[in-house]
Amino acid sequence: MATQIELGGIVLDVVKKDIKNVHLSVYPPAGRVRLAAPARMQLDTIRLFAISKLGWIRQQQKKLREQERETEREYIERESHYVWGTRCLLSVVERDAAPSVQLRRARLTLFVRPGADAARRKEILEAWYRERLRAEAEALAAHWQPQIGVRMKALFVQRMRTRWGSCNPAAGTIRLNADLAKKPGECLEYIVVHELVHMLEPTHNARFVALMDRFLPGWPHRRELLNRLPVRHEDWSY
Numbered sequence: 036m037a038t039q040i041e042l043g044g045i046v047l048d049v050v051k052k053d054i055k056n057v058h059l060s061v062y063p064p065a066g067r068v069r070l071a072a073p074a075r076m077q078l079d080t081i082r083l084f085a086i087s088k089l090g091w092i093r094q095q096q097k098k099l100r101e102q103e104r105e106t107e108r109e110y111i112e113r114e115s116h117y118v119w120g121t122r123c124l125l126s127v128v129e130r131d132a133a134p135s136v137q138l139r140r141a142r143l144t145l146f147v148r149p150g151a152d153a154a155r156r157k158e159i160l161e162a163w164y165r166e167r168l169r170a171e172a173e174a175l176a177a178h179w180q181p182q183i184g185v186r187m188k189a190l191f192v193q194r195m196r197t198r199w200g201s202c203n204p205a206a207g208t209i210r211l212n213a214d215l216a217k218k219p220g221e222c223l224e225y226i227v228v229h230e231l232v233h234m235l236e237p238t239h240n241a242r243f244v245a246l247m248d249r250f251l252p253g254w255p256h257r258r259e260l261l262n263r264l265p266v267r268h269e270d271w272s273y
Contacts, residue, residue: 040082043089045096049081056238057084059092062196066096098262110156116143118167120219120264127156136163161213165192168216168223175227176209183250185234199261200226202233218264225257 038049047068058071072081085092108114114125123143130146136159137144147156169192176187188207195201195212202209209230215223228251236243247254 038078040078040085042082042085045089045092047085049078051076057081059085059088061092061095061099066092066099068092068096108157110145110153110160116160117217118143119216120222134159136160161194164216165213168192168211168213171216171220171223172211172227175224176231179228179231179250183228183231183235183246185231187231187234200230202230202237204234204237207234218261221257222261222264225251225254225261228254 038051040047040049045068047070049070049072051074052071054071054073057073057076060069060071061067062069070081070085072084108116110125110127112125112127116123116125118138121141123138123141126142126144128144128146129149129151131148132146134148134151135146137146145156145160147159151159169190172190172192176190180186186207187209189209191208191210192213193210194214195210199212199215200210209227211223211226211230215226229247232243232246232250235246251257
């Protein structure tokens with residue numbers, strides 16, 4: 036059951052769970068704060084932890100509120116879409132054949148059956164994005180696993196609202212945000228390495244940072260690039 040605490044004008048949703056460490060998250064678009072804590076941790080201890088993180092919370096909230104958002108897509112002729120960070124113009128072709136997507140230079144052609152509405156066009160294009168992301172991510176994972184010294188058992192690509200990727204070290208699985216197919220390839224590589232390193236170190240502590248520095252020097256630049264790019268237009272509701 037969630038409890039709310041207020042500190043310095045910031046409201047935190049506190050949830051106690053069967054976990055070992057405290058997990059603090061700030062969610063878009065407005066910066067909602069959620070703190071997951073071990074079930075036995077006292078509220079006063081949680082409050083002290085949150086107070087120590089107020090500066091970081093405010094910084095994350097400011098970033099989220101200032102981050103540019105994509106305009107809502109209509110999936111119509113000559114609309115802008117992005118593939119690996121490159122702006123492409125959409126061309127919609129109706130034909131009596133199986134739907135498909137074709138990318139040639141900066142032209143993204145969506146083949147649909149006659150009468151396909153915006154929802155169907157979106158479904159086809161997003162499936163195409165997921166397929167491309169999976170293929171590229173699996174190739175990157177195959178390259179990086181022996182270097183990092185880990186073994187990924189499964190990779191999932193899905194729509195994710197609040198993060199670019201996640202890792203379950205115990206299960207050996209990684210999940211990636213399908214929107215990464217729209218961002219530069221160096222951003223995808225950063226996220227893949229980031230999640231693989233979490234198989235060695237689950238938290239973002241000094242050891243994790245040292246491992247990232249070792250395997251992917253200059254990774255903070257890639258992180259900043261990804262965080263500066265516009266994010267998906269959403270109807271955000273909680």
